[in-house]
Amino acid sequence: MRIQPFIFDNPVRVLFGPGQLRNxxxxxxxxxxxxxxxxxxxxxxxxxxxQALERELDLNGTAYAVxxxxxxxxxxENADEGAAFLREQGCDFLIALGGGAVMDSAKCIALAAANExxxxxxxxxxxxGKKVPARDALPVVxxxxxxxxxxxxxISAVLTREETREKTGFLHPSMMPRLAVVDAELMVSIxxxxxxxxxxxxxSTPQKPW
Numbered sequence: 001m002r003i004q005p006f007i008f009d010n011p012v013r014v015l016f017g018p019g020q021l022r023n024x025x026x027x028x029x030x031x032x033x034x035x036x037x038x039x040x041x042x043x044x045x046x047x048x049x050x051q052a053l054e055r056e057l058d059l060n061g062t063a064y065a066v067x068x069x070x071x072x073x074x075x076x077e078n079a080d081e082g083a084a085f086l087r088e089q090g091c092d093f094l095i096a097l098g099g100g101a102v103m104d105s106a107k108c109i110a111l112a113a114a115n116e117x118x119x120x121x122x123x124x125x126x127x128x129g130k131k132v133p134a135r136d137a138l139p140v141v142x143x144x145x146x147x148x149x150x151x152x153x154x155i156s157a158v159l160t161r162e163e164t165r166e167k168t169g170f171l172h173p174s175m176m177p178r179l180a181v182v183d184a185e186l187m188v189s190i191x192x193x194x195x196x197x198x199x200x201x202x203x204s205t206p207q208k209p210w
Contacts, residue, residue, distance in 0.1 A: 100149030
């Protein structure tokens with residue numbers, strides 16, 4: 001069998017393991033004021049994850065604002081609203097606190113906030129503007145609260161546009177997170193079956209070759 005050569009390059013620094021969020025304050029963060037992005041339903045606050053993250057930022061001496069506006073199926077409006085709020089608050093980087101939807105949204109907010117217009121101007125979909133971003137996305141840190149998407153270590157994100165009933169991906173090298181925290185203690189609020197199903201679906205379902 002001939003082995004096909006490839007190049008793998010992933011510069012994301014990952015803090016992996018139970019309790020690793022408590023080490024975040026020791027890290028050099030990529031900005032002076034963070035926009036913490038999380039779910040609209042307030043689960044991050046309800047389970048104490050947001051408060052734990054805020055303590056780490058206080059210890060680190062990093063200012064922050066909080067945007068709890070992300071839906072489970074995030075939309076372009078989520079990204080545009082988040083980008084507007086980021087500019088209003090004077091934040092220069094983002095921290096995604098949540099699962100794949102939150103991490104994808106944070107990446108798109110980071111790209112939209114750094115460039116002119118709306119996020120859909122940069123969408124490759126049928127109704128999208130298909131523009132090439134003039135500037136790199138703002139830095140993103142991911143604190144994931146679910147397992148299975150891998151969004152904390154890749155350059156991609158997915159958003160829905162309800163107006164045109166489209167769901168499309170955004171890919172840009174600058175959307176790669178700078179730092180990821182994968183802490184199992186932040187995942188205990190998810191039922192075990194759902195945690196297992198995420199991993200099983202992603203890694204055991206046959207993939208189409210495109």
